Amino acid sequence: MKKLLCLLLIAVCSIFTSRASTGYDTLTICQGQSILVNGVVIDQAGQYNITFQPGDSLVIYTVNVSTPFVSLGEDLIVCERTLTPIIPKGSDGYYTWSNGSVANSIFAGVSGIYSVTVTDAFGCTADDSVSITIMQNPNPVIEGIVQPICYGSSDVVLTGLPAGGEMYGDLLNGNLFLASQAPVGFYNIYYSYTDSFGCSATVNAYIQVANCNQIETNLQTLPIIVTTESILLPGEAAFTIYQIDGRIAETGITKDAIIQLINLQPGMYIVELYLKNKQTRHTITIRK
Structure with a gap:
C-alpha cells in the first residue's frame, strides 16, 4: 500500500517514509x-x-x-638616510601596520619595532614584527692640513679619522700629500670611512699651494657681504671657517662666490679667504 501511495503521490512521498534526507x-x-x-x-x-x-x-x-602566514624577516640594522622598505612575505589579505598604514608594505624612517597583521578572506589573522635600528653615519675628518702650503714645501703627512678608511685625491701617495711636486693651485683631498655596521661617509677638504712671497695678508681687503645664511664674495675662493676656539667649522672651495652658513650655529667665527694670491681674515657673528 505504501509503495502504491508513493507512486501516486511522488511529490510528498518523503513525508510518509522514514529515510533521512x-x-x-x-x-x-x-x-x-x-x-x-x-x-x-x-x-x-x-x-x-x-x-x-x-x-x-x-x-x-x-x-x-x-x-594565514606573514613574515617580516630578520631584525635589521641600517644606516641613516637609507630608504628601508619593509615588505611582508606570506598570505594574501588585508594588511594593518602598527603605524596605522594599510598598505602592503611600508618604509622605516626611525628606529623601532614595526609589526603587521594580515587578515584573510575568512577573517583569520596572522602577525609578525621586526626590529629596525637606524645607525648614525660616521663623521670622518682629515687632520694635518695647514693653509696655505708654500710652494716648494716638504711633503705633508695627512691623517684620516677614524682610522681604517681610504684617503684619495690630488697628488697623494697613500696619506702623503706631495707638496714638493705641487704647482701653485688648489688640490682636493677625500677621506672615506666605513664603520662596523657598514655605514659610510666621505669628507672633502682642500689644500692650497701658494707662492707665499706674493700673498698679502690683511684683515679687510676683500669686500664681503654677510647675511644670516651666506657670505657673498666677489669671486671664486677657497675658505676656512674657524670657531672662536680655533676648531675648523667648515672648509672648502666656493665656485659660485657664495659660502653657505645655514649649517653653522649662532656665534662668532673667523673666516679665512684665499682669492687670487690674497689671504684675508674676517670676524663674523651669526645671529638667527
Missing part, C-alpha cells in the same frame, strides 16, 4: 579556533556527519582550517 556544506575555521554545530565541537579539518532532529536529516560538513 542528506545535505552537504563547507565550513572554514581559523587555526586554533572552534565552532559548535548541533552539539558537535569542530576544531580540526575533515569531514563531519551530523544528524539533525526532527526528521533525522543528515548534513555532511567538509571543514577547512585557514592558516
Whole structure:
C-alpha cells in the first residue's frame, strides 16, 4: 500500500517514509579556533556527519582550517638616510601596520619595532614584527692640513679619522700629500670611512699651494657681504671657517662666490679667504 501511495503521490512521498534526507556544506575555521554545530565541537579539518532532529536529516560538513602566514624577516640594522622598505612575505589579505598604514608594505624612517597583521578572506589573522635600528653615519675628518702650503714645501703627512678608511685625491701617495711636486693651485683631498655596521661617509677638504712671497695678508681687503645664511664674495675662493676656539667649522672651495652658513650655529667665527694670491681674515657673528 505504501509503495502504491508513493507512486501516486511522488511529490510528498518523503513525508510518509522514514529515510533521512542528506545535505552537504563547507565550513572554514581559523587555526586554533572552534565552532559548535548541533552539539558537535569542530576544531580540526575533515569531514563531519551530523544528524539533525526532527526528521533525522543528515548534513555532511567538509571543514577547512585557514592558516594565514606573514613574515617580516630578520631584525635589521641600517644606516641613516637609507630608504628601508619593509615588505611582508606570506598570505594574501588585508594588511594593518602598527603605524596605522594599510598598505602592503611600508618604509622605516626611525628606529623601532614595526609589526603587521594580515587578515584573510575568512577573517583569520596572522602577525609578525621586526626590529629596525637606524645607525648614525660616521663623521670622518682629515687632520694635518695647514693653509696655505708654500710652494716648494716638504711633503705633508695627512691623517684620516677614524682610522681604517681610504684617503684619495690630488697628488697623494697613500696619506702623503706631495707638496714638493705641487704647482701653485688648489688640490682636493677625500677621506672615506666605513664603520662596523657598514655605514659610510666621505669628507672633502682642500689644500692650497701658494707662492707665499706674493700673498698679502690683511684683515679687510676683500669686500664681503654677510647675511644670516651666506657670505657673498666677489669671486671664486677657497675658505676656512674657524670657531672662536680655533676648531675648523667648515672648509672648502666656493665656485659660485657664495659660502653657505645655514649649517653653522649662532656665534662668532673667523673666516679665512684665499682669492687670487690674497689671504684675508674676517670676524663674523651669526645671529638667527
